[in-house]
Amino acid sequence: MSASGGNGTVLVVDDERNIRRTLEMILGGEGFDVRTAASGEEALQALAAGGVDVVILDVRLPGMSGLDALARIRADASSVRLPVIMISGHASLQEAVQAVQSGATDFFEKPLDRDRVVLSVRNALRAWRLEREVDRLRAEVGQRYEMIGESPVMRRLYEEIEKVAPTRGRVLITGESGTGKELIARAVHRLSPRRDGPFIKVNCAAIPQDLIESELFGYERGAFTGAAQRKKGQFELANRGTLFLDEIGDMALAAQSKVLRALQSNEITRVGSEQSIEVDVRVIAATNKDLQVEVAKGAFREDLFFRLNVIPLRSPPLRERVEDIPLLVTSFVRDFCAENGLSEKRITPDALAAVVARPWPGNIRELRNVVERMVILSGTEIVASDVPDPPRIGPWATQSAERDVDPDADADDSSEIPAMPERAPGERPTLRDFRDRAEREYILSTLAEVGWNISRAAVLLGVERTNLHKKMRSLDIKR
Numbered sequence: 001m002s003a004s005g006g007n008g009t010v011l012v013v014d015d016e017r018n019i020r021r022t023l024e025m026i027l028g029g030e031g032f033d034v035r036t037a038a039s040g041e042e043a044l045q046a047l048a049a050g051g052v053d054v055v056i057l058d059v060r061l062p063g064m065s066g067l068d069a070l071a072r073i074r075a076d077a078s079s080v081r082l083p084v085i086m087i088s089g090h091a092s093l094q095e096a097v098q099a100v101q102s103g104a105t106d107f108f109e110k111p112l113d114r115d116r117v118v119l120s121v122r123n124a125l126r127a128w129r130l131e132r133e134v135d136r137l138r139a140e141v142g143q144r145y146e147m148i149g150e151s152p153v154m155r156r157l158y159e160e161i162e163k164v165a166p167t168r169g170r171v172l173i174t175g176e177s178g179t180g181k182e183l184i185a186r187a188v189h190r191l192s193p194r195r196d197g198p199f200i201k202v203n204c205a206a207i208p209q210d211l212i213e214s215e216l217f218g219y220e221r222g223a224f225t226g227a228a229q230r231k232k233g234q235f236e237l238a239n240r241g242t243l244f245l246d247e248i249g250d251m252a253l254a255a256q257s258k259v260l261r262a263l264q265s266n267e268i269t270r271v272g273s274e275q276s277i278e279v280d281v282r283v284i285a286a287t288n289k290d291l292q293v294e295v296a297k298g299a300f301r302e303d304l305f306f307r308l309n310v311i312p313l314r315s316p317p318l319r320e321r322v323e324d325i326p327l328l329v330t331s332f333v334r335d336f337c338a339e340n341g342l343s344e345k346r347i348t349p350d351a352l353a354a355v356v357a358r359p360w361p362g363n364i365r366e367l368r369n370v371v372e373r374m375v376i377l378s379g380t381e382i383v384a385s386d387v388p389d390p391p392r393i394g395p396w397a398t399q400s401a402e403r404d405v406d407p408d409a410d411a412d413d414s415s416e417i418p419a420m421p422e423r424a425p426g427e428r429p430t431l432r433d434f435r436d437r438a439e440r441e442y443i444l445s446t447l448a449e450v451g452w453n454i455s456r457a458a459v460l461l462g463v464e465r466t467n468l469h470k471k472m473r474s475l476d477i478k479r
């Protein structure tokens with residue numbers, strides 16, 4: 001918003017003094033602050049000083065033409081969307097079309113029509129203010145998530161979070177390790193009406209199975225040996241707030257049925273008690289397992305799955321949003337420099353490119369760790385040689401590991417992969433299955449990234465072009 005007049009500030013650019021005067025009178029009379037400039041050069045100076053909300057710009061100016069000035073205004077990030085209304089004394093249709101094509105907000109001819117001018121300025125201002133309000137809210141919401149990323153998948157995720165947060169709907173967050181499932185859960189809580197209530201996290205994988213019931217539901221004094229005091233469980237502690245059941249896929253079946261009962265009745269019973277207690281809890285669960293596979297295997301209760309999975313949210317892996325990596329890296333560099341009392345280090349474009357090109361099987365968590373390490377170990381700036389090679393473990397490293405280390409791996413690149421024996425649905429995938437799936441997915445995403453340019457993909461993947469072709473054939477990858 002303009003620093004001065006509440007109605008907004010208009011910059012009038014015209015070489016004719018009369019026109020400037022007329023507009024000053026018309027707009028001043030409507031409560032706008034009016035500044036004037038007699039040339040394009042002067043106008044750009046006035047804009048650089050800031051505070052202008054709308055520009056009225058003559059097409060024909062001595063020196064820099066109005067259209068040139070418009071182009072300059074649009075080329076500057078700070079004014080790329082600033083409303084610019086063009087005026088002309090000798091309006092030709094062609095000029096008008098050209099002006100609008102070059103990004104003018106509106107166009108009209110002299111002699112000026114008072115109402116038309118006022119209406120046009122008002123409309124332009126309203127649109128401009130709305131846009132800035134949207135920007136401001138976006139920035140605020142972004143901060144509230146503490147999530148970084150502007151890629152389409154992340155924007156979609158933000159929209160989904162905003163939609164589900166105000167409801168009581170149970171949310172199931174799925175996604176690979178290190179993709180930000182916990183951040184999503186916290187964002188949903190923070191954007192919900194329960195934001196002032198507690199957010200209680202339970203790591204279902206970390207609690208020994210025989211303790212999970214007392215952990216979740218609490219116990220009465222004397223309920224078992226060692227229960228010297230009555231203790232509230234996590235469900236009770238989360239009352240009027242959010243209970244985050246992390247790694248729910250690792251919960252034992254016995255505990256699952258108790259959680260199911262609690263979700264069905266909104267009541268819990270402490271261990272060693274007869275009495276049930278009503279709780280008002282919103283449950284958010286997260287897992288990096290495919291719960292449908294777990295259900296098929298009989299390791300996860302189907303009824304609980306349906307109860308938890310009212311609103312599924314998927315936390316996208318980093319390879320689906322490679323375009324966010326530069327943003328993440330710069331932000332992490334800033335954080336870790338500040339944390340380590342260093343002045344902010346620059347990362348060279350080469351180094352950044354190497355980070356972008358590297359696979360990130362551990363997703364954002366891995367990226368954060370690597371950036372922390374680079375910040376600490378690099379010199380005054382982070383250069384390409386500071387970017388560590390990916391660790392040679394796991395399916396993601398097969399490409400480079402095969403080439404240098406694994407003696408039988410060559411067979412993989414040169415021969416067709418033998419058909420897999422038939423396996424019952426839901427059976428645990430073999431390492432080979434998993435590896436093929438992972439390779440397939442990674443190759444596909446790399447190809448998509450480089451517009452299916454095989455040579456470039458081969459470079460990024462660190463394999464020979466011919467081997468990539470073979471691999472694509474064996475994994476049935478087609479455009």
Ligand SMILES: Nc1ncnc2c1ncn2[C@@H]1O[C@H](COP(=O)(O)OP(=O)(O)OP(=O)(O)O)[C@@H](O)[C@H]1O
Nearest residue numbers: 147148149176177178179180181182183288364365
């Ligand atoms: N969009 C993001 N922007 C910034 N930091 C992020 C983002 N997503 C995740 N992080 C950071 O990455 C790390 C891992 O995130 P988080 O713990 O939420 O992942 P997770 O999916 O729960 O992983 P796991 O399955 O291993 O528990 C955290 O340090 C988190 O702050």
Ligand SMILES: [Mg+2]
Nearest residue numbers: 178181182246
């Ligand atoms: Mg987690």
